[in-house]
Amino acid sequence: MKDIVKITGEMISLDEIAKSVHDPKAGAISTFSGTTRDNFEDKEVKTLAYEAYIPMAEKAMKSLITTARQKWDDLIHIAIVHKIGDCPVGETSVVIAVSSGHRKQGLEAVHWLIDELKVQVPIWKKEVYTNGGPDGTDGGEVWKANNTLP
Numbered sequence: 001m002k003d004i005v006k007i008t009g010e011m012i013s014l015d016e017i018a019k020s021v022h023d024p025k026a027g028a029i030s031t032f033s034g035t036t037r038d039n040f041e042d043k044e045v046k047t048l049a050y051e052a053y054i055p056m057a058e059k060a061m062k063s064l065i066t067t068a069r070q071k072w073d074d075l076i077h078i079a080i081v082h083k084i085g086d087c088p089v090g091e092t093s094v095v096i097a098v099s100s101g102h103r104k105q106g107l108e109a110v111h112w113l114i115d116e117l118k119v120q121v122p123i124w125k126k127e128v129y130t131n132g133g134p135d136g137t138d139g140g141e142v143w144k145a146n147n148t149l150p
Contacts, residue, residue: 001069004079005061007054012081012092021077026099032114034094036087040127047088049126057082060121067112069096074105080113082123101104 004020006095008083016021021029038050061080076099096113099107117123125144 001075002053002077003062003065004077004081005058005065006081007052008082009080009085012083012095014092014095014097016099017079017081017095021079021097021099023076023099025101026076026103028103028106029099030099030103030110031098032094032096032110033092034114035092038089038091040129043127043129044131045089046128046130047086048093049086049128050082050084050093050123051126052082052084052121052123054084057121057123058124061117064113064116064120067116068109071112072100072105072109074101075109076100078109078113080117082117084123088141100101 002021004017014031018031027137036045038045061082065078065080068078079095081095082094083092094114094117096110096117098106098109100111127142127144129140130143
């Protein structure tokens with residue numbers, strides 16, 4: 001069993017992370033890829049910027065993996081990679097990949113991992129808008145803590 005936890009300022013590749021959890025015993029590789037969308041509540045999003053206290057965030061991510069392994073016994077390898085810094089529209093900010101003997105446990109684990117990451121991992125997101133401000137053009141910025149489910 002291999003666990004990969006990484007916080008990086010570099011672009012994230014879904015293909016590379018999926019390959020990192022490949023195993024001949026796996027019947028499934030389940031993934032989640034979160035990307036920056038161009039809108040939020042009628043505002044046009046220009047970019048997102050993520051910050052984290054890396055040692056604490058990585059510790060929380062490792063704890064999530066430990067709990068996932070207790071909940072689903074069919075998991076082989078798990079990777080959680082999150083970007084910090086600027087993440088423009090269309091770019092990937094987080095990838096979770098899980099290899100498992102069968103698809104059901106892998107898919108359930110990926111779903112649980114992303115939901116719990118949003119609640120438990122201390123990563124902060126700044127949304128930068130191009131519109132929606134008081135004058136209709138400058139939308140400003142809003143910081144959001146990673147502490148609620150959508």
